[in-house]
Amino acid sequence: MPDTAAYLMLSATLFAVGLVGVIVRRNMITVLMCIELMLNAVNINLVAFSYRLASLEGQVFTIFVICIAAGEAAVGLAIIIQLYRLRNTVNVDEVRTLHG
Amino acid sequence: MDGLTGNIPLLVFMVIGTIAVASSILVVAMRNPVHSALFLLLTFLCVAVLFVIKAAEFVAAVQVLVYAGGVMVLFLFVVMLINYRHLPEERVTSPVWLGGIGVGAAVFILMVALVRPGVYHDQVADPVKKLTTVRQFRMEPHATKPNVVRKIWTNQENRNAEAVGMALYTDYLVPFEVASLFLLVAMIGAIVIGKRELSAEEEEATPNFILERAEVEKEVKEAVSA
Numbered sequence: 001m002p003d004t005a006a007y008l009m010l011s012a013t014l015f016a017v018g019l020v021g022v023i024v025r026r027n028m029i030t031v032l033m034c035i036e037l038m039l040n041a042v043n044i045n046l047v048a049f050s051y052r053l054a055s056l057e058g059q060v061f062t063i064f065v066i067c068i069a070a071g072e073a074a075v076g077l078a079i080i081i082q083l084y085r086l087r088n089t090v091n092v093d094e095v096r097t098l099h100g
Numbered sequence: 101m102d103g104l105t106g107n108i109p110l111l112v113f114m115v116i117g118t119i120a121v122a123s124s125i126l127v128v129a130m131r132n133p134v135h136s137a138l139f140l141l142l143t144f145l146c147v148a149v150l151f152v153i154k155a156a157e158f159v160a161a162v163q164v165l166v167y168a169g170g171v172m173v174l175f176l177f178v179v180m181l182i183n184y185r186h187l188p189e190e191r192v193t194s195p196v197w198l199g200g201i202g203v204g205a206a207v208f209i210l211m212v213a214l215v216r217p218g219v220y221h222d223q224v225a226d227p228v229k230k231l232t233t234v235r236q237f238r239m240e241p242h243a244t245k246p247n248v249v250r251k252i253w254t255n256q257e258n259r260n261a262e263a264v265g266m267a268l269y270t271d272y273l274v275p276f277e278v279a280s281l282f283l284l285v286a287m288i289g290a291i292v293i294g295k296r297e298l299s300a301e302e303e304e305a306t307p308n309f310i311l312e313r314a315e316v317e318k319e320v321k322e323a324v325s326a
């Protein structure tokens with residue numbers, strides 16, 4: 001049985017890859033995908049600790065995280081579609097009306 | 101034989117974990133968003149397998165349904181709706197990509213440094229049993245006394261979904277309802293934000309507009325004939 005430490009390492013890897021994607025990629029859709037990747041890495045941690053503590057709390061919170069991720073994806077993609085209609089671009093660097 | 105069956109989860113973890121990490125790197129590395137989305141799908145499915153190893157069958161099923169089924173379809177829809185093509189010479193990475201990789205590596209090293217192998221012993225002898233057992237009672241009439249019922253408690257095993265459901269509908273009922281409200285708000289928000297303003301000629305093609313015009317024409321005809 002893989003132990004909790006192995007799961008934490010895997011989750012850290014997925015989280016770091018997702019973080020690199022969020023910073024490096026310019027396509028907004030890919031950035032949103034990388035955010036989903038990071039949330040999934042968090043879920044791995046929750047499930048691993050739920051097993052270690054033999055408590056269902058971790059799994060319940062995983063379901064809440066999945067729920068939040070689904071809502072975030074829906075609203076984020078709607079914003080991206082509207083932005084594409086308005087500006088004809090999905091490039092993060094070109095959308096700087098707020099000077100972010 | 102016992103050692104082999106004991107090591108099968110570890111073997112599965114190694115293989116599936118490697119695939120998950122490789123495909124997650126490809127999500128970031130692919131130029132085409134459709135390829136990214138498909139590799140993300142592969143990552144989600146691998147993570148679902150990892151959930152099953154840790155006795156979270158229900159969460160794995162939710163992962164496949166919601167992520168692989170719902171969110172990925174949404175992503176693919178949007179990618180194809182937008183139909184944004186990168187030109188061959190166009191950069192898909194930010195000018196600060198080296199800094200981004202540096203930050204990612206730093207966070208990775210920090211998190212791995214926090215993991216202490218050997219510390220995380222399972223706190224219960226058989227966590228699988230604890231995570232998949234539901235305690236239930238049934239009522240039975242008393243053997244000798246009439247009009248008396250007894251509660252008989254039994255442990256039902258191999259019921260992870262039921263155990264999670266019990267936790268969700270008892271201890272976490274209020275957060276569960278808040279989550280459902282959140283999903284409703286997110287759905288309405290997505291529809292309102294994503295809705296397209298119709299142009300004048302498209303407005304003329306909508307069913308409501310056609311019906312209204314037909315009514316107006318009818319009224320005009322009646323007025324003329326009268």
